[in-house]
Amino acid sequence: MDKKSPIKFTLTERDESVTISKWVYETLRHAVMNGQILPGRALTIRELAGILGVSPMPVREALRQLATENALEIKDNRRVMVPNMTAMKFTELCEARMALESHAASRALPYIDSPKLKTLRELDRLIDAAQEEGDLERINLLNQDFHRALYTANPHQISMPLIESLWLQLGPFLSLASRHLKEHYVIDRHDEAMKAIENKDALALQLAINADIREGIAFVSTPERLHHFIEECAYAGRN
Amino acid sequence: MDKKSPIKFTLTERDESVTISKWVYETLRHAVMNGQILPGRALTIRELAGILGVSPMPVREALRQLATENALEIKDNRRVMVPNMTAMKFTELCEARMALESHAASRALPYIDSPKLKTLRELDRLIDAAQEEGDLERINLLNQDFHRALYTANPHQISMPLIESLWLQLGPFLSLASRHLKEHYVIDRHDEAMKAIENKDALALQLAINADIREGIAFVSTPERLHHFIEECAYAGRN
DNA sequence: CTACTACTTTCGTGATCACAAATACACTCA
DNA sequence: TGAGTGTATTTGTGATCACGAAAGTAGTAG
Structure with a gap:
């Protein structure tokens, strides 16, 4: 289906007491820190939302948070990706x-x-x-x-x-x-x-x-x- | 109108080319860094959205971003505030x-x-x-x-x-x-x-x-x- | 006057929708 | 065959709405 290589990362069971936003954030954070998402791979909100089974909204917030800690990069095209290394x-x-x-x-x-x-x-x-x-x-x-x-x-x-x-x-x-x-x-x-x-x-x-x-x-x-x-x-x- | 002390911070003209989210984030960030929002003051999304003249959505994202860089604190009550100092x-x-x-x-x-x-x-x-x-x-x-x-x-x-x-x-x-x-x-x-x-x-x-x-x-x-x-x-x- | 309770309001959360910009794709012409 | 162009699709953005939880308020009993 996807032209791009499929994204795979650890999916933990979501505790009901924790907000969806937080769960999405921590899931994606864990995926980045342990190198489950390759550098240069473009991430789209809707694609991640589909994988995680949530609406685009919590994903948007999580991506922005990860961008502020420089784990992800929001390019001028507004595309989100794992930054390349130099x-x-x-x-x-x-x-x-x-x-x-x-x-x-x-x-x-x-x-x-x-x-x-x-x-x-x-x-x-x-x-x-x-x-x-x-x-x-x-x-x-x-x-x-x-x-x-x-x-x-x-x-x-x-x-x-x-x-x-x-x-x-x-x-x-x-x-x-x-x-x-x-x-x-x-x-x-x-x-x-x-x-x-x-x-x-x-x-x-x-x-x-x-x-x-x-x-x-x-x-x-x-x-x-x-x-x-x-x-x-x-x-x-x-x- | 507000029981709480009114919030006042520097409002810069918004450049049309910049997204509302980014403008809100930078405005609030500047306000926090320069101490225009007092520690312990509870911040609500809707109040800030009203002051800034935008919908609650960009404010939500900005508050979350500032919380990830530890400029703000999201308490268990889900209340957002400038952290107190020890x-x-x-x-x-x-x-x-x-x-x-x-x-x-x-x-x-x-x-x-x-x-x-x-x-x-x-x-x-x-x-x-x-x-x-x-x-x-x-x-x-x-x-x-x-x-x-x-x-x-x-x-x-x-x-x-x-x-x-x-x-x-x-x-x-x-x-x-x-x-x-x-x-x-x-x-x-x-x-x-x-x-x-x-x-x-x-x-x-x-x-x-x-x-x-x-x-x-x-x-x-x-x-x-x-x-x-x-x-x-x-x-x-x-x- | 104080402590408890029921009610009202306000809040954050998260889904959905409209829109404009960016991208992908198919088609045409050199 | 390859570069340019038009259209169609997908994307991020931001506003709005519904819902449950929290906080505030007023009224009552002690």
């Missing part, structure tokens, strides 16, 4: 991640008590398990949970939304890149972070977080590879 | 500003060429002029322009939206606080920043930006004053 943009996003996340980590450190430490340890263990099974998507989700749990330990924290905006912008590209790189495996830098947390060593924690971010993107570390994946990325958006 | 939140916002903005400044530094330097100097001069006239609102706007011009000199920059989200969250409180403090005057730290830029000294620039942010909020620097303004703030939201 080498410089990729660099800026990674650098911003390191600046923001190491800052958030060090400010969360004083609030890490024993139960929170236990939660982090459990997530670390689950990541190890998922890594042995080679379940890339699960590793990704758990990795997000680990970082989120760390930063949100600070009850007054306000940077999590900013960090998630960066994750949203990196998600589609990282997903596409890792899809073309089967042998890609993640080295676990969380052990260093855990040790720094236990020692209440803010500086060591910042270094560990930065190392973790750097390694998480190491598989595109060489400029040639980065360029290669960006072209793959641009090609994927064409059909 | 002492810890204020600290976190300022710390985040320093981390993000000093980072953005140093990454923009290599892109500052001679015409851009000239623009910055001109803005600096205008700020000085506005300071002599004691025009607080104008100082604020020009100060934003100065920082924005610096950070966006980097053509690949992606942190400006994140930084503006922080400005949006600080805007209403800072405006309210400075309104209750007539003798408040800003010490100009931009000279140090300009020198650092001319010398291409990234570290000095970061220090100057941090100092500028710190001084910009110095008038609530003591915990007692901060607490005092937060209570003023909470009171203002009640009527």
Whole structure:
């Protein structure tokens, strides 16, 4: 039916107590962050509304919200799409991640008590398990949970939304890149972070977080590879 | 007519070429960032639609967008309001500003060429002029322009939206606080920043930006004053 | 004067519709 | 065969309406 490649993303059961708008927003947000919608793919309100089984209205609001957090791009034609990646943009996003996340980590450190430490340890263990099974998507989700749990330990924290905006912008590209790189495996830098947390060593924690971010993107570390994946990325958006 | 205090904010002429949605969004965004809507004030879609002379629909979208950048808060009652400030939140916002903005400044530094330097100097001069006239609102706007011009000199920059989200969250409180403090005057730290830029000294620039942010909020620097303004703030939201 | 209750009003939500702009498509002519 | 052109379709936009939930109001009982 569609000329364009069909869109597929995770559809969760909608809780009756939550508004349709919110459910649509969170569904689409999850799809973008986990790279289920390819960069360059044009999104239409009515098409998404049809897939989700709702009227165009909540979809419109969700798309606008995602555009304000730079997860989507509204072009001059009023077409909505997942933005394409460039080498410089990729660099800026990674650098911003390191600046923001190491800052958030060090400010969360004083609030890490024993139960929170236990939660982090459990997530670390689950990541190890998922890594042995080679379940890339699960590793990704758990990795997000680990970082989120760390930063949100600070009850007054306000940077999590900013960090998630960066994750949203990196998600589609990282997903596409890792899809073309089967042998890609993640080295676990969380052990260093855990040790720094236990020692209440803010500086060591910042270094560990930065190392973790750097390694998480190491598989595109060489400029040639980065360029290669960006072209793959641009090609994927064409059909 | 209204029991609540009337809402007043800057209404710009709407350009025909721009969509109503966008105009409404930018109007409300400007109002929040410059503290024209007090914290705690409940906003209703229909009321704003009446003031702006549009249907409720574009207002709905704008409010949702502003909520996703944490400029507004949608409570469980589905009521929309400007969030109240707390002492810890204020600290976190300022710390985040320093981390993000000093980072953005140093990454923009290599892109500052001679015409851009000239623009910055001109803005600096205008700020000085506005300071002599004691025009607080104008100082604020020009100060934003100065920082924005610096950070966006980097053509690949992606942190400006994140930084503006922080400005949006600080805007209403800072405006309210400075309104209750007539003798408040800003010490100009931009000279140090300009020198650092001319010398291409990234570290000095970061220090100057941090100092500028710190001084910009110095008038609530003591915990007692901060607490005092937060209570003023909470009171203002009640009527 | 205060606390509870029934009623009225107002609110946000979400679907539908009209309209203009943008796109896709088929057709024509070089 | 390929570029240009007209029409038909699809798109986003924005207004309106119906509905259930929340808030405000008035009246009553203690």
